[in-house]
Amino acid sequence: MNTITYRIKDFLKENHPFSFLTSDEQFLIAKNITIRYYEVNELIFEIEKPVNTHFYLVKEGAVGLYAQNNQLTEQCDEGDLFGLRAIIRKDNYKLTAKALEECILYTIPFEMYDEILSINTEVTQFIISNFASNLIAYEKHSDSQKTIISEEELTAKYSKNPVTCVKETTIKEAALLMTERKVGSIIIQENNFPIGIITDKDFRTKIATGKVEISSVVNEIMSSPVICVSEKITVAEAQIVMLKNKITHLCITKSGKNKEEIKGVLSEYDIILIRENNPSVLIKQIKRSHSTEELKKIRIQASELLKRYLFQELDIDFICKIISEINQVITARIIEMAIEKLNQKPPVLFSWISLGSQGRKEQLLLTDQDNAIIFEDSKNNDENRWYFLRLAEIVTQNLHEIGFEYCPANMMASNKEWCLSTNEWKEKYHSWISKPIPENILFCTIFFDIETIFGDGKLEKEVQNSIEKYLQVYPIFTNFLALNSTQNPPPLGFFRQFLLEESGEQKEQFDIKSRAMMPLVDAARLLSIHLQINEKNTLARFRALIMKEPQNEEVYSMCFEAFKTLLKYRTKYGLLKNNSGRFIDLNALNKSEKLQLKVCFKAVKEIQSVVVNRFKLANFM
Amino acid sequence: MNLFFRKKYPEFWQKYAATFKEKIPSLYQEIRFVIFDTETTGLDFKKDKILSMGAVAVLNSSIWVADSFECFVHQTTFDRKTVEIHGIRKEGIHKISEEKAIQEFLDFIKNAVLVGHHIDFDVQMMNIALKNLGLPTLKNTTLDTGNLHKKTMIDATDAHFSLDELLEIYNIAPHDRHNSLGDAFLTAQLFLKIIKKLSKNNTLSIAYLKRPAKRIGLI
Numbered sequence: 001m002n003t004i005t006y007r008i009k010d011f012l013k014e015n016h017p018f019s020f021l022t023s024d025e026q027f028l029i030a031k032n033i034t035i036r037y038y039e040v041n042e043l044i045f046e047i048e049k050p051v052n053t054h055f056y057l058v059k060e061g062a063v064g065l066y067a068q069n070n071q072l073t074e075q076c077d078e079g080d081l082f083g084l085r086a087i088i089r090k091d092n093y094k095l096t097a098k099a100l101e102e103c104i105l106y107t108i109p110f111e112m113y114d115e116i117l118s119i120n121t122e123v124t125q126f127i128i129s130n131f132a133s134n135l136i137a138y139e140k141h142s143d144s145q146k147t148i149i150s151e152e153e154l155t156a157k158y159s160k161n162p163v164t165c166v167k168e169t170t171i172k173e174a175a176l177l178m179t180e181r182k183v184g185s186i187i188i189q190e191n192n193f194p195i196g197i198i199t200d201k202d203f204r205t206k207i208a209t210g211k212v213e214i215s216s217v218v219n220e221i222m223s224s225p226v227i228c229v230s231e232k233i234t235v236a237e238a239q240i241v242m243l244k245n246k247i248t249h250l251c252i253t254k255s256g257k258n259k260e261e262i263k264g265v266l267s268e269y270d271i272i273l274i275r276e277n278n279p280s281v282l283i284k285q286i287k288r289s290h291s292t293e294e295l296k297k298i299r300i301q302a303s304e305l306l307k308r309y310l311f312q313e314l315d316i317d318f319i320c321k322i323i324s325e326i327n328q329v330i331t332a333r334i335i336e337m338a339i340e341k342l343n344q345k346p347p348v349l350f351s352w353i354s355l356g357s358q359g360r361k362e363q364l365l366l367t368d369q370d371n372a373i374i375f376e377d378s379k380n381n382d383e384n385r386w387y388f389l390r391l392a393e394i395v396t397q398n399l400h401e402i403g404f405e406y407c408p409a410n411m412m413a414s415n416k417e418w419c420l421s422t423n424e425w426k427e428k429y430h431s432w433i434s435k436p437i438p439e440n441i442l443f444c445t446i447f448f449d450i451e452t453i454f455g456d457g458k459l460e461k462e463v464q465n466s467i468e469k470y471l472q473v474y475p476i477f478t479n480f481l482a483l484n485s486t487q488n489p490p491p492l493g494f495f496r497q498f499l500l501e502e503s504g505e506q507k508e509q510f511d512i513k514s515r516a517m518m519p520l521v522d523a524a525r526l527l528s529i530h531l532q533i534n535e536k537n538t539l540a541r542f543r544a545l546i547m548k549e550p551q552n553e554e555v556y557s558m559c560f561e562a563f564k565t566l567l568k569y570r571t572k573y574g575l576l577k578n579n580s581g582r583f584i585d586l587n588a589l590n591k592s593e594k595l596q597l598k599v600c601f602k603a604v605k606e607i608q609s610v611v612v613n614r615f616k617l618a619n620f621m
Numbered sequence: 622m623n624l625f626f627r628k629k630y631p632e633f634w635q636k637y638a639a640t641f642k643e644k645i646p647s648l649y650q651e652i653r654f655v656i657f658d659t660e661t662t663g664l665d666f667k668k669d670k671i672l673s674m675g676a677v678a679v680l681n682s683s684i685w686v687a688d689s690f691e692c693f694v695h696q697t698t699f700d701r702k703t704v705e706i707h708g709i710r711k712e713g714i715h716k717i718s719e720e721k722a723i724q725e726f727l728d729f730i731k732n733a734v735l736v737g738h739h740i741d742f743d744v745q746m747m748n749i750a751l752k753n754l755g756l757p758t759l760k761n762t763t764l765d766t767g768n769l770h771k772k773t774m775i776d777a778t779d780a781h782f783s784l785d786e787l788l789e790i791y792n793i794a795p796h797d798r799h800n801s802l803g804d805a806f807l808t809a810q811l812f813l814k815i816i817k818k819l820s821k822n823n824t825l826s827i828a829y830l831k832r833p834a835k836r837i838g839l840i
Contacts, residue, residue: 002675002689002690002691002802003675003691003797003800003802003803003806004677004686004689004802004803004806005686005689007796007797007803007806008686030686031686031687032686032687033686034683034684034685034686035683035684035686035809035810035813036682036683036684036813037682037810037813037814037817039817102792104810107683
């Protein structure tokens with residue numbers, strides 16, 4: 001034994017699976033190691049090439065494993081093994097290994113696996129579970145396709161509350177009824193049995209052409225008999241019936257007979273909804289809804305859509321846009337309904353504003369509501385405020401009923417603090433920006449990301465312009481904002497720490513929002529303000545930053561990817577646990593997820609050092 | 622040197638000398654490099670003695686842990702001051718005589734290309750020890766990491782780099798510093814990194830590696 005062997009043995013004993021070995025075994029392995037150095041991007045081994053006689057342990061740096069399409073499938077960091085699977089299988093390499101950073105690698109002869117590692121059950125269990133966690137990540141894709149197929153076999157969801165009339169109804173009355181209920185078909189019933197159906201198409205082909213008078217009764221234009229199907233029909237079957245009969249609506253009865261009670265209507269529209277779970281259909285449904293009950297159902301459907309999108313591994317950026325749009329339309333519909341309920345038109349122009357993550361359109365789950373109102377200035381500001389407060393009261397209550405919790409800090413339009421006229425808002429921002437105490441900085445991090453959900457966008461624009469103006473008048477404010485954005489450094493010891501906790505079987509919750517996402521959000525906002533980028537969404541901000549400062553592309557795209565990953569995790573775990581997803585149970589993460597998280601922390605670290613340098617914060621602290 | 626004048630040297634030296642009948646491979650990957658370091662009682666060739674020797678082999682761009690060497694030399698005189706730097710205490714470690722140490726060292730290095738940081742000093746120390754035993758000087762080709770580092774730079778200055786400075790430049794954590802095998806191991810990592818750099822624009826040959834840094838611009 002000599003100094004080098006001791007040094008290497010010390011490293012081995014800190015890392016699984018070598019930690020499971022005896023001291024003598026660790027020494028024996030240490031003695032047989034060779035040490036190699038790889039530069040960034042240097043090839044270590046190549047896919048489809050015959051295996052080496054040794055496998056690898058990362059001493060320093062990081063190694064990326066790439067699949068056929070050059071897609072990064074796994075990242076190995078300090079203490080990770082790789083290149084072992086192919087050797088055990090005695091097969092060609094299934095992945096390419098490349099140094100992601102400057103690396104020092106230990107190469108271990110395969111005999112060490114054969115003679116020492118493979119005969120220890122703890123070791124083999126560790127290695128197998130390690131392979132398995134990677135395999136799951138690898139095969140997830142084929143799984144999601146299976147779900148799409150099984151969807152075909154699902155029972156079709158139909159509208160259980162169809163619009164009906166009797167055969168003596170006039171065509172005009174029927175048309176009015178359909179318009180009011182915003183539907184494309186009406187069933188003509190007799191003793192609750194379906195005897196005919198009229199669809200939009202009938203009005204086009206039979207009425208608009210002048211063939212039948214508008215004052216005639218529905219009896220004259222209805223299609224009869226109605227094609228009826230059983231309530232147990234699957235989506236695929238329903239679609240076949242429609243195609244065969246060249247029709248767009250089916251009447252649902254218990255067993256599919258005409259002499260049965262009407263259960264509902266299934267339209268081609270509903271099929272699209274189920275098949276594609278088409279967001280535009282959801283949005284149309286929202287627009288024609290009349291109660292919070294209906295909206296609540298639609299919001300649940302939106303959550304289902306979200307789950308499926310996540311499962312299908314669609315781009316989170318795209319998912320974000322869809323879900324934000326749905327949330328926005330729901331809120332807008334609630335405001336419309338609230339105005340109807342108040343039975344009084346708004347006295348002046350106003351904007352309903354979303355704040356923070358909603359303002360940035362990054363809210364995927366049902367989280368707290370954060371909103372505010374800007375209304376146009378007039379002599380009667382106080383009187384008008386009273387109207388808007390009453391409006392906000394109804395809206396926030398209805399949002400709450402749908403599932404958006406009240407803001408615990410009462411940052412809602414129903415609070416008179418946040419229901420202000422344009423000039424009052426300007427004063428508010430002025431008071432914050434001119435006096436950068438921590439509390440005011442905090443307000444700014446929330447109120448700088450605002451988005452008009454309903455009403456006139458010009459009020460928001462006016463307020464935004466004044467913010468820009470104040471920022472130029474008080475340049476020091478940006479430095480304070482910068483300082484604030486670097487106050488939450490990434491948990492660099494995260495990994496080591498995690499391993500310890502894992503062995504101690506302690507449950508540990510990790511605050512993904514404040515430790516990983518907020519630092520990225522804050523940096524994106526800060527740099528966007530600094531470079532006058534007019535984007536609100538964090539991903540859009542990073543995209544714009546890449547365009548504006550190509551010299552920093554590497555850092556910005558790292559942050560872009562990191563934010564996507566984090567957003568995905570948060571949403572995934574939020575859906576799983578049915579909460580905001582803010583806290584992640586570390587034990588629930590598999591190895592590749594942990595590694596991805598580590599890459600995210602690196603992005604946080606990099607962007608914070610960009611901020612520290614740009615705003616010369618070293619002197620500031 | 623004429624064969625007839627050759628003195629009869631001890632068997633271990635003859636064995637060592639015989640290894641040089643084999644030519645050093647021309648391909649860099651096939652050359653066995655031995656990175657070595659000595660710890661001494663001081664910097665005075667006349668007065669000071671070797672305390673310990675450490676060496677590790679590099680072959681095919683890899684450091685071979687199994688191919689390493691470490692020994693501590695038994696001292697007749699003991700200087701308290703040097704102990705503080707090197708941490709080699711008189712008791713506790715198995716020590717061998719200087720003759721035995723040199724014998725084992727020659728047996729280990731064979732005809733390898735010797736690499737060290739400011740290697741001339743270590744080689745000189747060894748040669749004096751050899752001379753005291755009535756033996757000729759080391760026959761190995763030597764490379765200096767200080768010179769190799771300078772070759773990586775376009776503008777080779779006369780700057781002198783200490784091992785600590787280079788470790789920092791090449792981002793190597795200075796574990797086990799001031800232990801001869803520890804230093805040899807650090808120097809070996811340094812060597813791998815420098816060689817990687819040099820291999821980018823050059824076909825590595827011993828002639829190229831030996832050439833002083835300053836002449837880069839001229840050739």
